[in-house]
Amino acid sequence: MATAKTESKSDGYPDASEYEAEVRAELAEIRSDIAALAKSVGGYGKVQATDMKDRATQMSDEMLNESRRALKKLGKQVSSLEKDMEVRAREHPLQWFLGALGVGMVIAMLVRRGE
Template structure:
């Protein structure tokens, strides 16, 4: 009977150490899984940040291009209007001088009061 108790104790001790080893192995596996998940989440965040940065840069470039095009169109229009005005002044110089004098006279009247 003593031998039977000794065998049972060894079996229980072996089962206990096997269980502890299994638990330790599962804990190690969980640590590895958590490390892999952390890396995956970090990579995903970096990828999303890169995509957002690329979209922001594209929007900035598009806005810059649209602004430059609007500036160029306005500049071309102003130059065209200036050329038209010069042509009209050359065609009718006396009328242009009289109009300029009239505008100056009206401006003087408005600023006096």
């Protein structure tokens, strides 16, 4: 085996240990590149998570404000309908009384039928 080493050196090829050292150096460089990549990906993930959180907060605030506006508008409509019904009931009290009486009778018949 000693002759093989001397023959490979005399052929001009580097020794196997030189290849091994080169491979180890490249592997170390690859490991450091992977560590740097993992760090970058982690930072990117944190930034994206923060951005998504901010967007979600903004959207929820917008939805809350929109809901408040819709509720306010609905309250105004209900108030307007209530006033309109009051005015109509005052203009035609007999019709409203007979209508309420009819609705009450229908409900009473349904309740009796259910028993």
